[in-house]
Amino acid sequence: MSTPDDTVPDGLMPADVLASTTPVAVYGFARAKAGKERELEDAIRAIIPAVRAERGYEQYAVHTSEERPGSFAFYERWSSGQDIARHVQQPHMQDYFGKLGDLVEGDLEAEWLRPLID
Template identity: 40%
Template sequence: MPVSNVTNIAFIRAKARQSEELGRRLLALVEPSRQEPGCINYDLHRSADDPDSWCVYENWRSAGDLAAHFALPHMQDFITRVPALVEGELDLRRFAMISTPAPWRF
């Protein structure tokens, strides 16, 4: 039986000389996003091959939780800064999780 969780993967390319600032802004989204109701995980990655290439991998309980995430002040503030930091458009890809999430092992 399918699980209703939603996965959002954002691929983001920094403008020239903006990668460190973009990374700082993206990292600032991690903790507040993890505290949101419905957030299963919210993780930031930087390419090992291209330091201007970033990826946010996030899982949410529902599409409604993800929509609420984008409406919150910390996300709205980031969205206003995107044109100065990001080359081109954000590449957002949404997936429906069909497996049961793996248990965390720490």
């Protein structure tokens, strides 16, 4: 999906996720470019409090591994597609997405999930 703002990665959210009126979740993965591990971690840590204060937020957790420094796994759950669409347009997220090109190796990986039971 292309968005009006070029800082949101194209294809980040499928149309069916955006249209969902029930909870949506995403598992994501990012790997820092060599030498950018700390900078990516700092960028991630900086947005967590703001994300958790957003309307529609249900869960936002980020994990890393000692065996793979600079690798980050994300799990997000939002009350609806509209909530996550609003989330990526927030100023803190626009700033974050704008930094990722310099920090992340390759593309962000995202797998969209639906609850088996609401």
